[in-house]
Structures are given as C-alpha cells and as structure tokens.
Amino acid sequence: MNWIFTIVVGGMDGGLASIVMKTNDQMGVLANVVVGIVGSSLGFWLAGALGLATYGAIAQWLVAIAGAAILIVILKALGVFK
Secondary structure (H helix, E strand, O other), X not given: OHHXXXXXXXXXXXXXXXXXXXXXXXXXXXXXXXXXXXHHHHHHHHHHHOOOOOOOHHHHHHHHHHHHHHHHHHHHHOOOOO
C-alpha cells in the first residue's frame, strides 16, 4: 500500500513541478512519477545537507516539489527537456 501512495504522491509532485518549470507539455505521467519520486529524494537530501528541518506535512510537500523542480533544472541543463 505504501508503494501505491508513493507513486500517486510522486506523480502529483512531479506534475506540479513540471507545471511550475513549464515542462508540462513535454512530460507524460511516467516522467512525472519518476521526477516526483527522485526529485523528492533529492529535495530531502539537500534540505538535510543544509541543516533544514521539515516539520509538518506542508513543509515536507514543499520540499518535495522544490526537489522535483531542481531535478527538472538539472535535466534541462543535460538537454533532456527543452
């Protein structure tokens, strides 16, 4: 059950990040899920490395979306997205 929740929330996070970064037309559902899950992990890793604590669901959600947006920036720099 946790995997299903992870996939659904990852898809929502990746979708919101792709809308913010204006890559929504280039990304499908699978790309949104992958970017959401990997980007969320990146965001929490960066927050921990910077010493930022994420207390509460809203703060964790914002860190996940920010991490997905950072991953999209990295993918744009690598030429995956235009």
